[in-house]
Amino acid sequence: MHGDNDAGQGSAGRGAAARLRIAVRSVADRVAAELRLQLAEGILLPGARLTESTIAEELGVSRNTVREAFAELASERLVVRHPNRGVFVASLVAGDIHDVYTVRRAIEVSAIRGGGTREAVAAVRAAVEEGKLAAAADDEEGLGSANQHFHGAIVALAGSPRLNAIMSQVLAEMRLFFHKATVDAHFYRGYLDDNEETHDPL
Amino acid sequence: MHGDNDAGQGSAGRGAAARLRIAVRSVADRVAAELRLQLAEGILLPGARLTESTIAEELGVSRNTVREAFAELASERLVVRHPNRGVFVASLVAGDIHDVYTVRRAIEVSAIRGGGTREAVAAVRAAVEEGKLAAAADDEEGLGSANQHFHGAIVALAGSPRLNAIMSQVLAEMRLFFHKATVDAHFYRGYLDDNEETHDPL
DNA sequence: GATCGAAGAATTGTTGAACAATTGGCAAAA
DNA sequence: TTTTGCCAATTGTTCAACAATTCTTCGATC
Structure with a gap:
């Protein structure tokens, strides 16, 4: 049932995908990009807490995906993870x-x-x-x-x-x-x- | 039912946790550490493919957790992600x-x-x-x-x-x-x- | 009234299952 | 031989659940 696809749609879909291939990355990446933008624009201020469920809801993605985005941002030091407490916008001393x-x-x-x-x-x-x-x-x-x-x-x-x-x-x-x-x-x-x-x- | 915890065990658990607090990080981190080790020891050779489900099974964790570990390693350039194809041990040209x-x-x-x-x-x-x-x-x-x-x-x-x-x-x-x-x-x-x-x- | 501690609520960490989308291989057709 | 289309395997993403931990609130005690 899940391997079930018709040829017509398949070819149409492929065309669209090819056109966007370069621009469209994974959902997690796009979430990270969006957050990075809000960080750069000062919408999210240093020290602010980022709640997984809130952001997941706001951006219409799953908590798990938000989590992946957080990992990305944390590796860039833009946010910090406090284990079991949450992630916060990095505030530089x-x-x-x-x-x-x-x-x-x-x-x-x-x-x-x-x-x-x-x-x-x-x-x-x-x-x-x-x-x-x-x-x-x-x-x-x-x-x-x-x-x-x-x-x-x-x-x-x-x-x-x-x-x-x-x-x-x-x-x-x-x-x-x-x-x-x-x-x-x-x-x-x-x-x-x-x-x-x-x-x-x- | 899920908020159900007794005080006695709570205090015992806390003692153990406190002792290990510094050493024990998240499961995802430990998976990443294990893979990093295998990478450094040459058990995983450059170009090798890392299948999510295989590693998840081997280390006894969920696929989702393996995924987080992969994200960590990818940000360190130890592995590379080929979208929709998998992650491979980085091979340096x-x-x-x-x-x-x-x-x-x-x-x-x-x-x-x-x-x-x-x-x-x-x-x-x-x-x-x-x-x-x-x-x-x-x-x-x-x-x-x-x-x-x-x-x-x-x-x-x-x-x-x-x-x-x-x-x-x-x-x-x-x-x-x-x-x-x-x-x-x-x-x-x-x-x-x-x-x-x-x-x-x- | 202040301090302390114990339920209770909220949030994170992790799991497991599900399914759509994509890829690569393989067999059948041209 | 080359191409086409199908099948199997894997990734990407979601959802629901629950354990563990932290935060909060509310009394009880001094």
């Missing part, structure tokens, strides 16, 4: 932030050393321009976006899939941090100088 | 290996720059000694182990939890690679020199 910057610096310094293809270098310059424009227009949002592109481009210089992956996690953690309504400006300033030093060699 | 070394180098160079506490430096020296002893005794196994300790200690110099985490993943990937029965010795040699250069500054 000063030490964590310092640590994130340590990682970013390690990756970027190494990537810059490596040189990079002409296109990769061009991408960096483009991101810098993007940032200047946003800064001139006082566009907070755009500046943040340009910042992400800049750091992504820097790491892409190395042409290393793993470094890229690590960097995108780092950037995700930083987004989490920056959306925490008010950031201690002084604390942040210190790191800005650090950034400048990092990419000066270019 | 030349490019991957190069990439792993790129990451390792980036992390280690940065960690060495940072200096490190006296204890951390001592740990590095200890690992070097361990390696020398193993080499003198022609102890392949011990040499591999010493190598792991060495690189772990190097990164620990930075005192960064995130760098440590990244490094342990890198080491796990390397273990996967080294257990692939026969490794092209020449290819490997090239990287050995690289290692030497990396830690020479010490």
Whole structure:
């Protein structure tokens, strides 16, 4: 009874699947993506609790699927699991932030050393321009976006899939941090100088 | 009926749980740990297929739990998921290996720059000694182990939890690679020199 | 009134069964 | 031989159940 399918529908279905193959991943992945988005947009604030059943209901998926999505996000450090208590949006303390910057610096310094293809270098310059424009227009949002592109481009210089992956996690953690309504400006300033030093060699 | 628990057993159970709290994690985590072990020991060879139901039966857990373990391992790149086809032990091609070394180098160079506490430096020296002893005794196994300790200690110099985490993943990937029965010795040699250069500054 | 502890409620961790969707192999047809 | 279509096996996902654990609330005791 369950191996029962008619040829007509089969071929039609295959066509649709092929068209979407690249875009459509598993449901768990899409749930993770949705949550990642809400995290980045500050809809879910650090420290907030994510209840399995609630999210399962909201997104119309099963608790089990939500669980898989949580595992994904936890491995990215965007949420933390407290055994038997639940998962919470990660809230970064000063030490964590310092640590994130340590990682970013390690990756970027190494990537810059490596040189990079002409296109990769061009991408960096483009991101810098993007940032200047946003800064001139006082566009907070755009500046943040340009910042992400800049750091992504820097790491892409190395042409290393793993470094890229690590960097995108780092950037995700930083987004989490920056959306925490008010950031201690002084604390942040210190790191800005650090950034400048990092990419000066270019 | 399901909220039914007697006080006596409750207190006894709590004692046992408290004793094991640190060691015993979730079942999914233990499954992942077991698989990680089999991966490191070369029981599961690169390219091998891991069937959910088989492993579930072997370890006496549910398929769903195995699934969670797979997610964990996949995020560590120890296995790869082919959608709708299954998970396979990751098999690293030349490019991957190069990439792993790129990451390792980036992390280690940065960690060495940072200096490190006296204890951390001592740990590095200890690992070097361990390696020398193993080499003198022609102890392949011990040499591999010493190598792991060495690189772990190097990164620990930075005192960064995130760098440590990244490094342990890198080491796990390397273990996967080294257990692939026969490794092209020449290819490997090239990287050995690289290692030497990396830690020479010490 | 404050503290402590014990039911009770809520939530997580795990299981087992079910079924749709997809894949790969194999046999029959062209 | 190549292609087509079916079958078997496996994955992806859901649902329902229950045990274990944590959180809450409510008295009882001091």
